Amino acid sequence: MVVDNRAEVRDFLTSRRARLTPDQAGVTSFGARRVPGLRRAEVAQLAGVSIEYYIRLERGNLTGVSETVLEALAAGLRLDESERTYLFDLARAASPTGSRRRSPKPQARELRPSLQRLLDSMVAIPAFIRNGRLDVLGINAMGRALYSLAYESPTRPVNLARFVFLDPRAHLLHPNWVASASTTVSILRAEAGRDPYDKALSDLVGELATRSEEFRTRWTAHNVELHRIGSKHFRRPEVGDLNLSFDALDVPGEPGWTLTAYSADPGTPDADNLALLASWAATHLVGTAGQRMTQ
CATH class of the missing domain: 1.10.260.40 (lambda repressor-like DNA-binding domains)
Structure with a gap:
């Protein structure tokens, strides 16, 4: 497409x-x-x-x-x-300059070691770096724990849009799947407006439109979203529900890359469950900290 x-x-x-x-x-x-x-x-x-x-x-x-x-x-x-x-x-x-076809982009560029160190330093909260196609380019141990269902697939890099629309386990992670699906499409739609000549994005949209009626319906609605701040509901069988706030920041020196971090209000059940998730990650994801999670 x-x-x-x-x-x-x-x-x-x-x-x-x-x-x-x-x-x-x-x-x-x-x-x-x-x-x-x-x-x-x-x-x-x-x-x-x-x-x-x-x-x-x-x-x-x-x-x-x-x-x-x-x-x-x-x-x-x-x-x-x-x-x-x-x-x-x-x-x-x-515009005449904007309409010139750009050089093909790689599916995912390598993360600078300093950016991975930044992610790994955020030990108490889930955090990851993605591009506009929703490829996860780097993630910390807490993020890997939160999104471990997405990492059960061997395909790399993990793509959150494919996970949401093509993996039934996404409904387990996202209890409010409808909202997550709509947000996912609106992010891809915004990226298509920013860079319509990204072949990898066009291929992804074509794949999802072919394989998912839910995606096709949302894509034709032409809704867009910057997705900078807000809240998101997760459910992990190890700890229960997690209603987390998120902040999404542009990554300096990397146009189109976004660092997303989730946190919970102190003293809430969500904060307690996030701490439980950290304990689970320390036990089950030994050796993942300090590594590029796209591998």
Whole structure:
């Protein structure tokens, strides 16, 4: 499956327009509506452009569009931060320089030893480094304990999207699997907007779309998410439920890489269960600290 920038733009703008009612957009509605959401003319009015120009945009042509128009369009369509970032990424990819095909990326680059040492120093919390395709490039012992079900497969690097959609054990790790699945797709969708010429990402999307109806349904929704902070529910048979906060940080010097760390509020049952997980990891994952977990 090749990511088509014009099709992405068209489907994204159409889907955002369809979800917005006149009342939400603050426009006066006249006459019966054959389809849900705003009319093209109403979006054009909100963005301060002609209807002809907006039709050109919605047909997928963002070449040469100014940041001012993009900002107005994002405001008119009530895009959140993730969606606004995605729109700007699509516009950059449509530019003459952005549309040039980039050199193929390796499936996963080697982690710098200093980054693995950083992960290993985080002894009390799960932490890992991933790329935009959700390949796990490095992980610490606590992270390996949390995601040990994903590591039971011999395929490396571990890919969290494949795990969520193609491995039945993902439902055991993620009690709220529906939310995890939707978040996974929204991260991949955002990455596709940032780098539509990543062949490995296109191959992954094609594989998942072919093998998972759940993935196909979510992919066509065109939802995106930056996934920087929040909470996630895990369940480990060794310790029970873990409701953990997460923080996702960009890795300096490695565009597209993210360091994600999970933690629990002190004095809570989740903190107690996280400590139990650390004890389990010390017993069952002897020798994993200080090693690249992608091996």
